[in-house]
Amino acid sequence: MADTGGGILDCVRRGEALRHIPVIDFHTHLGASSRFYYVPFSGVEDVLRYMDRYGVDHAVTFALSTTTDPEVKNLCVYGAHRKSPRRFTPLTTLHALFPQDWQELLEQGVRSGSRGIKLLSDYQGVDELALDWSPAFDYARGRGWVVLHHDWRNAEHLESYARNFPELTFIVGHPTLDVATNRILERCDNVYQCTCAAFVYPGFSCMSIEQMYEKLPLEKILHGSDALDLDFGTAFGPLAYANIPENAKEQILGGNAIVLMKKLGWEIPGVVQT
Amino acid sequence: MLFFDAFFPLGRSNSSIPDCPRTQTQALSVMQRWDLDRALVFHTVSRDSDPEQGNRALEQLSDPALFPVWAFDPAFVIPETPELFLQRALAVGVKAVLINPLMRRIDLGRSPRISQLALLLEQRRIPLLLTYWKTDPEQDVIDWYHLIDFCRDHPHLPVLVWEWRTRSNRPMFDALAATDNLRVAISGLWQAQSIAQICKVFGPERLVFSSGLPHLDPGSFQACVRYADIGDADKRQIAVGNLKELIEEADYG
Numbered sequence: 371m372a373d374t375g376g377g378i379l380d381c382v383r384r385g386e387a388l389r390h391i392p393v394i395d396f397h398t399h400l401g402a403s404s405r406f407y408y409v410p411f412s413g414v415e416d417v418l419r420y421m422d423r424y425g426v427d428h429a430v431t432f433a434l435s436t437t438t439d440p441e442v443k444n445l446c447v448y449g450a451h452r453k454s455p456r457r458f459t460p461l462t463t464l465h466a467l468f469p470q471d472w473q474e475l476l477e478q479g480v481r482s483g484s485r486g487i488k489l490l491s492d493y494q495g496v497d498e499l500a501l502d503w504s505p506a507f508d509y510a511r512g513r514g515w516v517v518l519h520h521d522w523r524n525a526e527h528l529e530s531y532a533r534n535f536p537e538l539t540f541i542v543g544h545p546t547l548d549v550a551t552n553r554i555l556e557r558c559d560n561v562y563q564c565t566c567a568a569f570v571y572p573g574f575s576c577m578s579i580e581q582m583y584e585k586l587p588l589e590k591i592l593h594g595s596d597a598l599d600l601d602f603g604t605a606f607g608p609l610a611y612a613n614i615p616e617n618a619k620e621q622i623l624g625g626n627a628i629v630l631m632k633k634l635g636w637e638i639p640g641v642v643q644t
Numbered sequence: 645m646l647f648f649d650a651f652f653p654l655g656r657s658n659s660s661i662p663d664c665p666r667t668q669t670q671a672l673s674v675m676q677r678w679d680l681d682r683a684l685v686f687h688t689v690s691r692d693s694d695p696e697q698g699n700r701a702l703e704q705l706s707d708p709a710l711f712p713v714w715a716f717d718p719a720f721v722i723p724e725t726p727e728l729f730l731q732r733a734l735a736v737g738v739k740a741v742l743i744n745p746l747m748r749r750i751d752l753g754r755s756p757r758i759s760q761l762a763l764l765l766e767q768r769r770i771p772l773l774l775t776y777w778k779t780d781p782e783q784d785v786i787d788w789y790h791l792i793d794f795c796r797d798h799p800h801l802p803v804l805v806w807e808w809r810t811r812s813n814r815p816m817f818d819a820l821a822a823t824d825n826l827r828v829a830i831s832g833l834w835q836a837q838s839i840a841q842i843c844k845v846f847g848p849e850r851l852v853f854s855s856g857l858p859h860l861d862p863g864s865f866q867a868c869v870r871y872a873d874i875g876d877a878d879k880r881q882i883a884v885g886n887l888k889e890l891i892e893e894a895d896y897g
Binding site for chain 1 (some may be wrong): 645659661780781812834839862868
């Protein structure tokens with residue numbers, strides 16, 4: 371990748387794509403509408419142009435706010451992956467209320483290039499702590515999959531899954547868990563933290579980017595924007611302006627993700643070769 | 645590209661970032677770090693609790709980059725008329741007036757004092773800033789259809805609105821379509837490419853920059869403008885131009 375002659379903040383100040391470093395967004399959504407809002411410019415070609423403007427090389431992506439039928443919502447994500455496998459890695463969203471559908475959805479995911487599971491039980495009206503995802507995680511074993519959850523509710527709950535399913539990689543979708551005090555990232559090799567929506571500190575997130583850098587193992591922090599739910603800028607800006615070393619920003623924006631993807635055996639032409 | 649923040653706070657408030665500025669010196673330091681060139685400045689005490697107390701706390705402002713905003717108390721029993729309030733505000737260089745309809749559960753269209761104030765502001769084209777903030781962060785608290793009626797009642801009044809998050813964007817689109825004088829602060833527009841969407845359909849003049857302070861990371865929305873799929877002139881208009889024009893066009897004499 372070409373050297374732009376400037377750091378990440380310099381690029382962001384100029385509104386230039388970050389072409390000098392790999393940028394992997396580990397928390398994105400695709401879709402044209404949710405129960406809350408209309409999504410502007412949501413077609414795959416529009417999204418690719420949007421990614422190019424920022425220099426996002428690759429997006430791990432899943433359906434938008436799946437409070438409804440996940441099969442239909444997942445199809446949109448698989449379609450984007452089919453059109454552009456170099457740019458999109460899909461995860462399969464499950465609905466917490468319908469365990470009877472999980473196997474079929476996961477099989478469909480395997481056929482469609484999925485590399486993991488997206489969960490958001492609290493949006494689906496189900497108490498996460500009363501749920502048992504084990505059947506779904508059993509299916510996912512040995513596939514190099516990740517499980518990204520909007521809200522694991524507490525570190526103990528997450529840790530029990532992380533220990534019972536060491537072949538899976540668990541991602542805390544937002545900085546809403548106190549993983550710093552609990553030190554779960556240090557204790558569990560297969561647990562990672564996503565930066566997604568850290569800009570909403572302290573109203574939603576429990577850590578800013580700078581606090582994440584100070585308190586968490588750097589190699590466990592993955593960049594996530596929540597686009598198309600949120601704008602890429604809300605993730606790029608706080609990271610670019612953060613008072614942390616440049617190499618830490620580079621690791622968070624893509625370096626850590628590439629190491630993880632290689633570890634999981636993900637082959638993504640142009641992004642990750644194992 | 646530098647920015648003109650339409651809703652820059654001084655003071656503490658619930659769910660604020662640790663670095664939220666309390667003094668002019670702190671405000672200027674925050675602005676320099678996050679590329680904010682100028683700001684319309686209100687006090688959080690004005691917005692959240694006591695307008696007059698907060699307004700008095702802005703007396704510390706002397707830097708030419710900081711334009712004071714006074715909050716207005718619509719309580720009908722207050723003896724001072726809206727006219728006298730405005731005279732007092734203009735005498736100390738106030739550039740816009742702020743109302744938080746949620747703190748006071750006010751119906752904008754039916755409050756006699758707000759109606760009187762809105763007429764006075766409208767005659768002078770002085771911006772009215774509506775900050776919809778409850779005690780803690782809450783999304784979608786603006787009644788956009790109600791706001792349509794208010795804007796239509798005062799078609800020459802520049803109405804600038806702010807809320808923590810405008811997640812339900814469909815009513816907001818309706819409000820922008822149904823009015824000409826409504827402007828939206830971009831710090832409530834968290835959805836991807838909202839800026840480009842609004843620019844293309846309604847024009848860049850309908851957006852004003854806000855950093856989201858004191859409740860959001862102050863670096864969150866500059867990139868949303870800088871990377872938006874719109875022309876450079878439109879970006880400059882949103883970053884600075886719209887607010888600059890509104891202040892230049894207002895009659896503060």
